[in-house]
Amino acid sequence: MRIGVPKEIKNHEYRVGLTPASVRELVAHGHEVLVETRAGAGIGCENAHYEAAGATVVDSAEEVFSRAQMVVKVKEPQPAECKMLHEGQILFTYLHLAPDPIQTRLLVESGVTAIAYETVTGPRGGLPLLAPMSEVAGRMSIQAGAHCLEKAHGGLGMLLGGVPGVAPAHVTVIGGGVVGANAVRMAVGMGAHVCVLDRDVDRLRLLDAEYGSRITTLYSTREAIEQQAVAADLVIGAVLVPGASAPKLLSAEQVSAMKPGAVLVDVAIDQGGCFATSHPTTHDDPTYVVDSVIHYCVANMPGAVPRTSTFALNNATLPYTLALASKGFPRAVADDAGLLAGLNVHRGRITYRAVADDLGYDWAEPLELLGL
Numbered sequence: 001m002r003i004g005v006p007k008e009i010k011n012h013e014y015r016v017g018l019t020p021a022s023v024r025e026l027v028a029h030g031h032e033v034l035v036e037t038r039a040g041a042g043i044g045c046e047n048a049h050y051e052a053a054g055a056t057v058v059d060s061a062e063e064v065f066s067r068a069q070m071v072v073k074v075k076e077p078q079p080a081e082c083k084m085l086h087e088g089q090i091l092f093t094y095l096h097l098a099p100d101p102i103q104t105r106l107l108v109e110s111g112v113t114a115i116a117y118e119t120v121t122g123p124r125g126g127l128p129l130l131a132p133m134s135e136v137a138g139r140m141s142i143q144a145g146a147h148c149l150e151k152a153h154g155g156l157g158m159l160l161g162g163v164p165g166v167a168p169a170h171v172t173v174i175g176g177g178v179v180g181a182n183a184v185r186m187a188v189g190m191g192a193h194v195c196v197l198d199r200d201v202d203r204l205r206l207l208d209a210e211y212g213s214r215i216t217t218l219y220s221t222r223e224a225i226e227q228q229a230v231a232a233d234l235v236i237g238a239v240l241v242p243g244a245s246a247p248k249l250l251s252a253e254q255v256s257a258m259k260p261g262a263v264l265v266d267v268a269i270d271q272g273g274c275f276a277t278s279h280p281t282t283h284d285d286p287t288y289v290v291d292s293v294i295h296y297c298v299a300n301m302p303g304a305v306p307r308t309s310t311f312a313l314n315n316a317t318l319p320y321t322l323a324l325a326s327k328g329f330p331r332a333v334a335d336d337a338g339l340l341a342g343l344n345v346h347r348g349r350i351t352y353r354a355v356a357d358d359l360g361y362d363w364a365e366p367l368e369l370l371g372l
């Protein structure tokens, strides 16, 4: 198969869909790989590294999109990229369609077969292609929150861990999945007072077993969330209902009742955000203030640490990229129900239920649509 890797064009997005090592694996399996010039420059992977791995470096995104049978990216295609996609082509990347009606319409119109990293499920459950970036974003959320809590950045002027004789900051993590568990790890490590909420008691059991009395676990109810919001110095939004728009867990009134200078880091912003006052921001301008509460809502947090992130992402995606390239579509998804769960759009139809429901499309049952 001919696989194409364009340079990412989202704000401060330096990750790249394939590393030279991944290219080498694909080429060894008999595939052809086209890489847009300087696609990996942001992580120190230059054209020469890709050429040494067996890729052909091409001058433009247009050439990648027009010639590739499968486009492998990181972030959801931007409008200019959507317009270059075509029927019969596979797009393998993060999509986050439920909160993004414009991208969804453009993908439907293009006729492309779009497989979303974030809804692929693993043989033991979980979301193996979301997990590595959730590990990165969960860890970063505490760094970002600590930065925002500094007075010069509008925050309360608190050190997360306090010092001897002065209490640490109160950090509340809503959602104890991959992002949440990684946020908890960093916050505990920095000496904060940490409280984590989930509505899955098994997640809370795991965190309790790991941290014991160093954290508080709470079942996630409206009441518990409201009480935490007024007590917290830093709140991390880390919930997910796979594929669907994030549930809004704090209303504008509840945000306004928070301490002036408190910080909200809405990691779930890529699925629309879990606080009513959240809207997506960029690494160029990551924060804004609503009712004296600092909001950090960057939708591509791992893009800030692209070296760590690109390699972690490729470790997870490579087996799936190889399966799609070697078996083709639809054989690869017919052989792996977890990969089939990644299929969001195919030839103008929405094949992921939560996306269809959230955006008002008729849902096409994927096995039926593909005749499997």
Ligand SMILES: NC(=O)C1=CN([C@@H]2O[C@H](COP(=O)(O)OP(=O)(O)OC[C@H]3O[C@@H](n4cnc5c(N)ncnc54)[C@H](O)[C@@H]3O)[C@@H](O)[C@H]2O)C=CC1
Pocket (backbone or CB within 6 Å): 118, 127, 130, 131, 133, 134, 135, 137, 174, 175, 176, 177, 178, 179, 180, 197, 198, 199, 200, 203, 220, 238, 239, 240, 241, 246, 247, 249, 266, 267, 268, 269, 270, 271, 298, 299, 300, 301, 302
């Ligand atoms: N902004 C960014 O750059 C990034 C954002 N993300 C996003 O972070 C979010 C979380 O991802 P993961 O941790 O991997 O998901 P996950 O599935 O591992 O964990 C989500 C957790 O939320 C819990 N949950 C659902 N509804 C809840 C509620 N009402 N109250 C409390 N907990 C609730 C679930 O039980 C689950 O444990 C996703 O939207 C993901 O796309 C991930 C990576 C980067």
Ligand SMILES: CC(=O)C(=O)O
Pocket (backbone or CB within 6 Å): 075, 094, 118, 130, 133, 134, 270, 299, 300, 301, 302, 303
């Ligand atoms: C998951 C996601 O949105 C990201 O890594 O940017």
Ligand SMILES: [Mg+2]
Pocket (backbone or CB within 6 Å): 255, 256, 257, 258, 259, 260, 291, 292, 293
């Ligand atoms: Mg206020």
